[in-house]
Amino acid sequence: MALPLRSSIYFTAVFLMAILAGLLTLGIRQYQLLKNYETVISQSEKMIFHFSIIREEITDSLLEGRFSNLSGINKEFEDINTKLSQILANKHVPDEYKLSFINQEVDLPGIIIQFRGIDKERIDTNKLRMLNREVRVLGDRLMMFDRVIVNHAKRKLIGFQNIVIGALAIVLFILVNVLVVFHRQVAVPLLFLGRQVKEVAQGIRASISLGKKSGEVSELAESFSNLLISKDQSSEGLAKHNRTHLAVESVAYSIVHAKSKENLFQDICKSLLVNDDYYLAWIGLPDMEHKKIRPVAVNGTNTMSSRECEEYMDILLNSAEERGGIYNSAMQALLKGEPVIQSDVLSGVPKGLRKNIPFEGSNLSCASFPLIWNKVIYGVLCIYATSRDCFEDTEMDLLTVMTTELGLAIYNYDVLAQLRQKKVLNKQIVSAVKAVLISISSSGKILSLNSEAEKIIGRKEQEIVGGSFLDFFVPLGEDPQTYKDKGIEALNSYMLDDIREMVVPQKDGSQRILRCQLTNCLVQQDDEQEVLCIGQDVTEQKRAVEDLSRNLDAERGRKIETFRASHLAALGELTTGVAHVINNSSNGIINYAQVLEDEAKDSAWSQGQIELLEKIIKEGERVADIVQKLLSYGREMEGLKETVKIGDVVSDANMLVKEHFKNDGIITTLHSMEGLPPVTVNVAKMRQVFIHLLNNARRALNLKYKGKDDNKRLEIKGEMAAKNGKNLMRISLTDWGVGIDPGNMSKIFDPSFSTKPPDETAGMGLAISKDLVEDHGGFLHVESELGDHTTVAIELPVN
Template sequence: MTLPLKSTIYAIYLAVFAALVILLSQGVRQYQLYQEHEAIISQTESLIFQFSIIREHVSEALLDDQQSKLSGLSAEMEKLNSNLTTILSEKNIGDEYKLPFLNSIDLPGIILLLRKIESGTDEIENKRNLNSEMRTLGERLILFDRVLVNNSKKKLIGFQNIIIGSATVVVFLLVTVLALFHRQLIVPLLQIISESSDAAFAQQSTIEVKSASKDLTRLTGSIVELLGQRHDLQRQLHNFRQTFFELITSLKGFVVVLAPDGKIIEVTDNIARQCGFRPEELSGRQWRDLFIMPPGETGKEISAQQFIENLTATNQTLPMSLATKDQSSPSHVRCSFSKYAGMENSESYQIYCLGIDLSEEQAMIKNLEQCLAAEKNKKAEMVRVSHLAVLGELSTGVAHEVSNLSNGIINYAQVLADAACDPDFEIERDKLFKKIIVEGEKIAGLAKNLLAYGQDDAQSKELAPIEDVLQNSLNLMSHYFRIDGTTVETNFNTSMPYRTNGRQMQQVFLSILNNARRALNERYPQKAENKIIRISTSEVEKNGKKLIRLIFTDFGIGIAAENLKKVFEPSFSTKPASEGVGLGLTVSRELIAQHHGEINLESQPNDHTTVTVELPVI
């Protein structure tokens, strides 16, 4: 018969409780008996001790024949009689011990004898009777004490036997109850656990348990339901896993699943094919067969656990390389590693490597680098073209200027030759020599400035006053300003040295001056009062930084509002195509940016144009 689980448990509880109560009550009873035994033993020992003292006095008096020593012993015997009466009144002493003991002694007679002797009756017969009675009383008291002790021992031993028997019965009952508990609960539970484990690993949804109670049957049903839910979740998780792998693959990524010992469990098809393997070829192999250690770790022994701990501890994406089957160039990827609990065992875990192939990214980076290099070359070519264009214009002007200066030198030399023998011409001869020297120095200065501008030293920078660079640019343009009738007004208010590339900065200034010259010539074809270029320099502070500010203002035709945003675009120009390609301001902005500066332009049509250049003091 199978009892309900609740009834079985309650019955076991009641049986154990009853057994404990019985054992406890018997223990208490044994303790009480022991205390009673100790009390009786103590009283009898006190009584015997009291009697021993009285008997010693009696014996001493009788031996010494000194009646005076018996004085007061009758009172002591009365106390002894009272104590004996108290002991005999104990209910724990049976009547079968009391009556024989009382019949064998005569305490009242002993007390009367003592009183007679104390009263002065000195009869030898009384003393003999007293001695005999005292000896008899002592023997009976000792015998009575032995009887009481033996009786108490018998009671204690008997009760102990009862306790042992009860304990045996209780143990038997407990064993029986535990056997019932084991049969009704433990065996079915162990069977449920075993069947549940088998069902979990075998993907089954049924559990058969024999001789189970209704409660255990319901428990089995709940476990079966949970197993079914677990199997459903595992299927959903498997489907999600496959969907996740497909999603990662569609995004040109890949997944590598590793075991804690570093073995490869699974890889996505795309990365396996890219490395020249089939997915099943990589399964079961060590991580070293796929992942290539960084150059700094080459040859360094590292365990799988260390490898996994190092990668999962960073929680970052890391650039890595994957080996190929044919040992060709490795695939470059970026990976992140994370630990996840396994599906079959919550204590185990797997390492998921989520990565993305960097082949296309690296190709794009390489292409971008090529584009940037081409753009850099294009900008360098723009600078070179602009430089050559300005150099060409300057060469023409410098050539005219050198030609004029050379004509002056030739004329001075001819005059000196004609008057070589005239002694009155001595003073004028010195003046002409000085003029020839001045004109020659002008030619040398123009040649020096032109040569300096023509040098290609784009990388060199040196400390120099920015006003010197600006003045050299004005010297190169002086011929054009003179023949155009243009007035140049300068207001230089800085002498701070500036680390700059003189040729590049001179190209910027010449481009700005050329644009100002053309704007003035277009508005004023002939010499005019307002045909002016104003240039000023100053030291300013902006956003907590010290700057050198250069302002160029011309009063030419200006720039239309719709063209202001286009002036820095490559190839934009308001000039005829035959006069240039429109690279001046574009190149100027690039060169100023290389010096970490800014260039801005403001203009009003038919009024003025102002170009502001700001260079940081480094």
């Protein structure tokens, strides 16, 4: 039974490591033996070398008769004896060699003693010869002992070396066998496996197999084979998913770019066939009344013409109807409201008809999807495929989402169609009622307009389209430049569905009025929200209303003027009577005072008393003068014109209001008008004009200054002027009062307009004054700055 590959590798590795450890141990042992024997041999050789030197010295001493030197050699022999004892004590020298050497006739201590006993005076020749012989014998024995030790070391080392060599041979043999087994069991199958993998990569082989081989390599090959199968399956599944995804993307592109619903259906069927797994696709609309489906678009593979596609679709539909409703997947999808898959669609098709179908003989499947949005079914999409694993769950999920988007697209087309119909109807209605219709983008750009809009703007459509709405329309009552400076924010500030009146400037400088309403349109253009401006030209209506208002104001003014005239007439009669009484009384007072003055001059009256009488006479004359002017002012003003100095008329009017001005603290500066030429006027009417203007100035100053103030002043001056080649006399009255609001400047000559509180009598001073001045061929102008001053200028023609 073969061990597993991993166990075999582990076992082999452990075995080789054990052998290598043994070899290492043998090597270390051999090294130690070598070192030990080298030490013993070195000691022996040194001892022999030392002994050789001593022996040579002994020989020389004996031959030369230097016996005195022999007595000193005993110390050298003691050293040799010590070295010999160390060698014999070494454990690496076998005991049998030690005993053999000791048992020999070698008496080294005796030799040492003999050398010590040599007498220098008496030399025994026999003893010397015997000593010399023993020294030679000792040398031979030492040489022999050295040879024995060396030979023993050689034998030991060579024997141990043979053991090491044998062990190496055994290890090499085992290693070779292991490699052979590894080669047969692992290397060869791996090489074979690698070659098969390369062939699979090149497409020569379809799978990997080691035949009858077993073990881990075979399992590895099987794993590789399974991986290749899984890879092929994954690649095929991924490719299939990519084909489906590509078809869905193509459908999405068609949904976005289709120009009509009919084109959308054709493009959808064509886009689905981007997936090579699909052979035929068609879309039908439901006819629930007859429980049928009406095909509106069909497309097939490139090998089929449009006519063939329609024929094949008819064959499939007729076959499904003949087999019954459960085999009609399209109708089932409509009834259930969910996708339906039908396999083996061709099983119910007669064999005679199958011959004409290009995918005859294949397992044709059909997937039908209802086109639904907001629970409303708009149609059905049917897709035919022949792949064995077609219409799997992931594919169905993608297609279901796609058909949902298609349902939304159909819904949008229907809504747009309804909106277009409503838009056409609205245009017809707008045209019938002659309404202005302008389409505006959210950025304020004019997109389109009708003929009524062209009329009110006074330009052709090509001059208007693309321009800004702000350039042609300004809200009534707003400054045009301020409105344009605000930009689109100005347009956005107006609430939608609020009715507004817009001023439409014309080329000739005139203006027309558009009453309009802005409302959002459901249709977007160029990704911008479209706003509709619907309105009517109310210029003539506004003019008619203004004319009527002016006529009513004029009528009201005439009534007020008539009432005031009658009131003034009655007041004039009453004033005339009172004035006559005052005049008579003043004349009596003057006469009596004059008599008293005459008597006082003749009598012994004091000067102070006489001055009092003179003052009485003077004041009486002043009263008489005022009464006389009042009588003149109260007379009928339809009299003839007189040539007078305008300064006298101004002075008379100022005299009548002088007391009021004095009481109010108003400082009046009346410049001299002596240099002005005379004018021909109705004195009473012109005096009335100046009284009106003086009263207006007094009221303006009193509104600004409640009491006396140095700035509470009125300035009256006259000067000559020229206008349109004519000489004019200009009398201007400037007060530094409250001024006139710029918004009221256009109304100041309106008889019905007044800034006085309701509890004060509304006057018509400026309106009457303007009419009276114009009756004299003159002009009345008003210039004012709110909070600073007001200047009223009267221009009269001179003689």
